[in-house]
Amino acid sequence: MDPNTPADIQDVCSGNQGRDVTSFVSVCPSGLWGVQQTLMRKTRQDQHTYSVNNASSLSVAGSSDDFPKMGSLCKVRVSLKEDPEGLSSESDVPAEPSQEEPIPYPRSNSSALQVPLGDWTTLRLGEGQCDVTEACIERMRAQETCEILLSPVGDVPGASSIQPPAEDQERSTVSVELHSFTPGKDTWEMSTGEKLDWVRFHKERGGARFRSGEDLWGAADSYSRALKLLITLYALGRKKVDAEDCECPQTPPDVDPPLLLSASEYMTLKAELHSNLSLCQLKLGQPEKARANAAKATKLEPGGPKAWYRLGQACQQVNELGEARQAFRRLLELQPESPAALKALKELASREKETNTQLAQRLSKMFS
Known part of the structure; x- marks a missing residue:
């Protein structure tokens, strides 16, 4: 779930009868969807029985491996509740997940679920292939099932300011099974290199989704995921140590290599992510959020022309014309004779002149 969306998870109820109900907002290519998840909890005794009989795939309940973590390959099945072929059967037992890469599945604007329906498939938790499914299975144990009610975000309280998906996309009830x-690993268990791999993965995926032109929400989600991980590397990115300067001739296997990120590299990478996220938000009609992210990018990397241009665009859209003019003038300092900056400043001057004329007319009527 993307931090740039109203995705706060709320426990609606949690009883002692093995049923937990949770609600949250999730992101898919067509926009935001409200999710109400009803999780059918297995008892500790049931989970222990399964774990003993399947010791190779899951550790005993109560250990730190009860739930999937980032990087876990999860064997899941997502089915429409009305689909009889999607119902569980004793004979339909999938193969255990292996270390093989998940089979790519094309994302589509026609569905909130970005996985094949009714079939067992493998997802890598943390990749963001299907945000709805990932948000469900990260709270599930093996052999548990949950039922989710999906509805366009316009039906979700507090999210009415976001443009809802297409009108023909109605509510649907879906079951999610985690075999x-x-x-x-949790993020605090990862090495610096592992976190950077995830950051770069999401940055590249965000770029691919944006270039497709049909998955702006997915692109924004990818950039947000990258930022959340990059923030945890701030302390490690303040100082770069060259390998030859390290006093230890050999780095122990459980210690991070010392030359992964310098302060300037960290700032540049973070600025690029904020700037790219700002561009997505501009195209999604979220100028206030775009303005905030573009401003962060300009502070992190004052010499980045793209961020200044996007800041100017966002300020224009929220009618902060003075701030927009400053942003475009800064862009001109970085790129003299920039056609985009010159055009934007000309449009600003015309807009300000029109605003002043309208104001003068209103004042004259008041005092006439």
Whole structure:
């Protein structure tokens, strides 16, 4: 779930009868969707029985591996509740997930679910292939099932300011089954290199989704995921140590290599992510958020022309014309004779002149 959306998870109820109900907002190519998840919890005894009989795929309940973590390969099945072929059967037992890469599945604007329906498939938790499904299975244990009610975000309280998906996309009830999963890691368990790999993965995926022209929400989600991980590397990115300067001739296997990110590299990478996220938000009609992210990018990397241009565009859209003019003038300092900056400043001057004329007319009527 993308931090640039109203995605706060709320526990609606949690009883002692093995049923937990949670609601949240999730992102898909067509926009934001409200999700109400009803999780059918297995008892500890049931989970222990399954774990003992399937010791190779999951550790015993109560350990730190009860739930999937980032990088876990999860064998899941997502089915429409009305689909009889999607119902569980004793004979329909999938193969255990292996370390093989998940089979790519094309994302589509026609559905909130970006996985094949009714079939067992493998997802890597943390990749963001299907935000709805990932948000569900990260709270599930092996052999558990949940039922989710999907509705356009316009039906979700507090999210009415965001443009809802297409009108023909109605509410639907879906079941999600988690058969088994491989071990993963929480972010605090990851090495610096592992976190950077995830950051770069999401940055590249965000670029690919944006270039497709049909998955702006997915692109914004990818950039947001990258930023959330990059923030945890701030302290490690303040100082770069060259390998030859390290006093230890050999780095122990459980210690991070010392030359992964310098302060300037960290700032540049973070600025690029904020700037790219700002561009997505401009195209999604979220100028206030675009303005905030573009401003962060200009502070992190004052010499980045793209961020200044996007800041100017966002300020124009929220009618902060003075701030927009400053942004475009800064762009001109960085790129003299920039056609985009010159055109934007000309449009600003014309807009300000029109605003002043209208104001003068209103004042004259008041005092006439």
